[in-house]
Amino acid sequence: MMAAPMILAGVGxxxxxxxxxxxxLPGIVTEAMRNTVVYTVFAFSAGIVLGLLxxxxxISRRWWLRTFAATFIDTIxxxxxxxxxxxxxxxxxIAYKGVTGNFWRWxxxxxxSKYLPGCFSLSLVAAAYxxxxxxxxxxxxxxxxxxxxxxxxxxxxxxxxKVILPQAFRIIIPPLTNELAALFKDTSLIAVLGVGVGGRxxxxxxxxxxxxxxxxxxxxxxxxxxxxxxxxxxxLVSYLDRRAxxxxx
Amino acid sequence: MITxxxxxxxxxxxxVLRSIDLDVAEREVVCIIGxxxxxxxxxxxxxxxxxxxxxxxxxxxxxxxCNSKCNLDAVRTSMGMVxxxxxxxxxxxxxxxxxxxxxxxxxxxxxxxxxxxxxxxxRVGLAHKADMHPSxxxxxxxxxVAIARALAMQPKVMLxxxxxxxxxxELVGEVxxxxxxxxxxGMTMMVVTHEMGFARDVADRVVFMDGGVxxxxxxxxxxxxxxxxERTKAFLSRTRT
Ligand SMILES: Nc1ncnc2c1ncn2[C@@H]1O[C@H](COP(=O)(O)OP(=O)(O)OP(=O)(O)O)[C@@H](O)[C@H]1O
Ligand SMILES: [Mg+2]
Numbered sequence: 386m387m388a389a390p391m392i393l394a395g396v397g398x399x400x401x402x403x404x405x406x407x408x409x410l411p412g413i414v415t416e417a418m419r420n421t422v423v424y425t426v427f428a429f430s431a432g433i434v435l436g437l438l439x440x441x442x443x444i445s446r447r448w449w450l451r452t453f454a455a456t457f458i459d460t461i462x463x464x465x466x467x468x469x470x471x472x473x474x475x476x477x478x479i480a481y482k483g484v485t486g487n488f489w490r491w492x493x494x495x496x497x498s499k500y501l502p503g504c505f506s507l508s509l510v511a512a513a514y515x516x517x518x519x520x521x522x523x524x525x526x527x528x529x530x531x532x533x534x535x536x537x538x539x540x541x542x543x544x545x546x547k548v549i550l551p552q553a554f555r556i557i558i559p560p561l562t563n564e565l566a567a568l569f570k571d572t573s574l575i576a577v578l579g580v581g582v583g584g585r586x587x588x589x590x591x592x593x594x595x596x597x598x599x600x601x602x603x604x605x606x607x608x609x610x611x612x613x614x615x616x617x618x619x620x621l622v623s624y625l626d627r628r629a630x631x632x633x634x
Numbered sequence: 635m636i637t638x639x640x641x642x643x644x645x646x647x648x649x650v651l652r653s654i655d656l657d658v659a660e661r662e663v664v665c666i667i668g669x670x671x672x673x674x675x676x677x678x679x680x681x682x683x684x685x686x687x688x689x690x691x692x693x694x695x696x697x698x699x700c701n702s703k704c705n706l707d708a709v710r711t712s713m714g715m716v717x718x719x720x721x722x723x724x725x726x727x728x729x730x731x732x733x734x735x736x737x738x739x740x741x742x743x744x745x746x747x748x749x750x751x752x753x754x755x756x757r758v759g760l761a762h763k764a765d766m767h768p769s770x771x772x773x774x775x776x777x778x779v780a781i782a783r784a785l786a787m788q789p790k791v792m793l794x795x796x797x798x799x800x801x802x803x804e805l806v807g808e809v810x811x812x813x814x815x816x817x818x819x820g821m822t823m824m825v826v827t828h829e830m831g832f833a834r835d836v837a838d839r840v841v842f843m844d845g846g847v848x849x850x851x852x853x854x855x856x857x858x859x860x861x862x863x864e865r866t867k868a869f870l871s872r873t874r875t
Binding site for chain 2: 538547548
């Protein structure tokens with residue numbers, strides 16, 4: 386009978402320690418969440434562009450483009466994302482340091498050295514996954530659409546841009562939103578690159594506090610910071626899925 | 635207008651067209667009939683190279699279509715095609731469907747394209763449906779929009795591949811009427827159809843295909859009324875309406 390309140394108090398102290406929570410503010414929003422959003426937006430935008438190019442290459446009539454795209458996509462998807470991020474984000478800057486002084490700093494200044502290694506490697510991972518969604522979307526558009534466009538004298542590229550892709554994108558909005566939620570979580574992998582203060586995303590920010598205090602509370606706070614974004618996103622995905630199933634235009 | 639010589643097409647080792655010759659004169663309406671699988675669609679699709687012929691030559695309005703130097707997209711603007719499944723663009727309105735190619739291929743400015751587009755919709759009796767999306771239109775209306783879409787490119791030839799086969803019986807008439815009017819206006823047409831009544835009334839010439847060859851051709855009266863070949867007789871007795 387006496388034990389219950391004590392256990393609860395212990396849980397509160399370890400997982401929901403108010404003092405530590407207060408210490409994490411406002412940085413968990415202004416630094417951690419902000420950077421997670423920046424990484425996500427960057428990787429998603431770059432990923433969607435690269436993913437579209439990969440998807441088009443994947444269904445190209447040129448065999449070498451198809452082979453290249455398929456190999457790239459399968460390689461990235463076949464590897465743990467963490468490994469890709471370590472190899473690209475960690476290895477490349479070291480390998481090219483001699484060439485450019487600082488590989489990432491060279492074109493983008495301090496922004497480059499702070500954010501780019503992580504963002505860039507994450508973009509590659511995102512692109513590989515999105516390429517498959519985009520390709521599936523393009524292939525879901527009936528063949529007759531391309532034939533009708535071509536029969537009107539549109540070139541392959543024009544038909545793709547004006548007729549196929551607008552329809553394909555409607556189909557792939559739900560899976561791409563899903564991909565956005567996944568990407569938002571995967572930004573946590575960037576923590577292994579050990580980005581410095583100011584560039585930390587949620588997980589690394591939480592780990593810093595957790596290491597300093599020896600408590601789990603910062604990690605719980607980090608979890609909440611993820612959920613604040615991911616739960617609405619996942620709700621949106623299921624809403625979009627339901628709407629797509631109802632077959633609205 | 636169209637000259638086809640020794641046209642052959644195989645899918646793998648399936649010989650679908652075997653050395654077909656056919657001429658279509660300007661303003662002529664040629665109806666192509668024949669049993670399912672005889673290669674009618676493939677034949678029509680070779681004419682605007684949606685299907686790549688295996689061998690042979692096709693000349694449309696003096697341009698050799700099978701020549702690798704030929705600008706295929708330019709040639710296609712002079713040939714309209716109407717499909718069994720309509721293939722309207724579902725993300726565009728009726729007017730959007732009709733103006734897309736004139737704007738993006740012929741480089742008309744929007745106002746001019748819309749003027750022409752509305753005129754074409756008027757011609758198929760659908761001016762009042764200009765702002766509807768395909769999903770809001772009946773099958774017959776969709777097919778008429780598809781015809782207007784092809785006409786908006788001001789083609790010299792129109793190709794119809796079973797334009798009424800996917801339609802409910804009560805909607806067939808309105809589409810056939812549009813095709814009749816078009817024939818009456820002097821359009822050169824190649825029409826693959828199962829509508830024998832249409833062939834009898836509208837065609838200048840009926841071509842009967844079977845097994846990838848032209849078995850017999852002639853006036854509607856000759857082919858539909860008094861066929862000479864056994865295969866033609868057998869086919870017509872099966873489809874007699
Ligand atoms: N893309 C393709 N790949 C392989 N075979 C094909 C292809 N298109 C058509 N064929 C074959 O070519 C033959 C002729 O087909 P086609 O569609 O031209 O016939 P059709 O006369 O139009 O028949 P229907 O009246 O049923 O439309 C058929 O045996 C068909 O299986
Ligand atoms: Mg057919």
